[in-house]
Amino acid sequence: MRHGSIPGARGRVRPLSLLGDPVLGEPCEEVTDFGPELARLVEDMFATMYAAQGVGLAANQVGVPLRVFVYDCPDDEDVRHLGHVVNPRLVEADGIVLRGPEGCLSLPGLEAGTERHDHAVVEGLTMTGEPVTVHGTGFFARCLQHECDHLEGRVYADRVTGWRRRRLLRQVTRAPWHRVVSPPA
Template sequence: MRNGSIPGTRGRVRTVTLLGTPVLHTPCEDVTDFGPELATLVEDLFATMYAAEGVGLAANQIGVPLRVFVYDCPDDDEIRHLGHVVNPRLVETDGVVLRGPEGCLSLPGLEAGTERHDHAVVEGFTMTGEPVTIDGTGFFARCLQHEMDHMEGKVYADRVKGWRRGRLLRQAGRASWRRETDST
């Protein structure tokens, strides 16, 4: 980040888009301008993620349909992973597939058992255009795969199957935030 500053301290907290918002369900576009607007977006993503107490946040979750996400997420060994990636590509998933509880800032207060690989590798760029490779295991691998789904216009609910999916969708339909968005 700029001058070694703490990510998000210069950012503006933005409104998180909720399940059903079109930008959340549309594949994101590649970033083509690595200028000051991108740096501001990354700062705003961090500020919003921290304000919402999340571990990752994609640009489309604040209404910006670009391939960018930020993260501040531990792995299963409690090692903190902090960063951002622009134009990410999921280049590898392997290892054991585990079903674990997963939530999303765009579906506040809800979670469901979601299957993810316990290892993931993402390649992309920093906001200044430098190549970056992010290698995650455990919970951090889950986070990377979750944010990559956002890049493709998907949410974790799209991966939940069977009775878990039905229960999650019923809960979402009854959620107070859902009623608020339906009335606006």
């Protein structure tokens, strides 16, 4: 991205993968090609995230099983964090564990109390292959952990337990976007 350009301004909005889509349940592949296709994917992911009014988006949420996520997310002090990470690794998730409301663009309209660490560090690369380290606290740390989970084939619902999980799964079955998915044979 050129300095001063708005992320996603040249991107196109892609359809979102919803809970039940197989691409959300499989670990994503490492990115090996840092060319124009990757830059286009990142632009499209920003455009899609903004159109859906999200704060983060992983590539598999637009049907692309690559290890990439974008974010435009505040922390608890309302400081805006904006960027993307290719081939991210969650290298630290520590501090106190907080249960807070968590939602997901792949489970539209739903949220559940989900436990996350209040500090996270992600290392990876930019779309041009430059090393990047992202530090997050509070809500932004939650976002980083959430997006890294997506790239491992997990959604926040996988972390919810007990009555919260039962309530969330009932809400999923009643959601207008839900469709019955047959279990693998």
